[in-house]
Amino acid sequence: MKYLIILLSILGLSFLESTVLPLNLIILPVICLAVRQRTDEALIMAFLAGMILDLSTGRILGLDSFFFLSLTLLIHLYQRRFQADRLRFLLPFTFLAVIINSTLLGGALTPVKLVINTALIIPARLFLQPFFKEEKQEQLEFA
């Protein structure tokens, strides 16, 4: 049930992103899920979020999934080292992720948009808080 609600929220955000709010909105729940959910669940959600976004914006299918999966992997590799669910990690990480995402996908990014986009991680984190599990997070290990 919680995944259905999260996916519906992502769907709504993707429509907003592709019509009236030219910000990178979907990246916010993807980052929140990556820092708080189990790795496998976060990866699946990142893939689905990317697919929804590609379908609603008309971008090449798989492009955003590719980026979101890379983002989720990166977060899980450094999760413990930086206490990834703290704002002091989330804010700069979101800032960098939005810059990279906009640069790769060619979006028009002004400094004001960048700051607003980064700050939106705070309400996104609050909104998704009830859905997070309290259990200890698993780390992705290649060893």
Place this chain on the structure above:
Amino acid sequence: MYKKRTLPLFLFLFLLSLLLILLDNFGFLKSVRAGSEQITVPIRSVFYQTGQKVSQTISFAIHLQGLNEKNKQLESDLGQFQSLRVKLKVLEKENQALRQQLEAPLPPSVKFLPAKTLGLDRFLIIDKGEDDGVKPGMTVVSENRLVGKVVAATARTSQILLPPDPEAKIPAKSLSTNARGLALGSFGTKVIFSKVLQAETLQKDDLIVTAGDGYLPDLLIGKIIKVEKREVEPFQQAEVEPSLNYQQLENVFIVK
């Protein structure tokens, strides 16, 4: 348990994304896209129209105080416009007569396909696509003003490259001095009329129009708001304010 299945899952999804990118790039997923657009296009249309209404309401509330002054100004402008309208009617008749005399009507091959806007991200997205005969490279206009050029089209939508986009390079000229150059997009917010020879004349408030070369000629791009001329450089340039507010566009026409 999660550790063991995480890496294979990541690799599977990663490769699946790569496969989708390849398949979509070569056009194998057109039917999937067309199917999804059957659902998403009407929803996006509702989102966009609702967003515009909300934006207009907020804008109205913010500018309410200034509206009285603007109303007075508009009333005085209206009188001037009415006299201009009479002159325009006379000119229209003259123009029609001249056209008949010269037997030079507009080319019959030029047709306009009306389209509604669906959204504005980096590109303007419209509700007409390949099914309606839209192809990349087609010019999009609103009245006699340039909206942009189609850069990609799916079955039911198209993406329009706008003049302020960093990739936009439009052969252009100034209307009164006929100075030729390129209208280049800058930061997605403004247009620079560049590559203009120093010998040419650029004036503030002069209008910049298309010069042909892949676009219909004499489509309005914008108005010069600042001229930048340095004697040591081979070219001069000017900052151009686009003639359209792309966020408020609702109906556009594709030149077929």
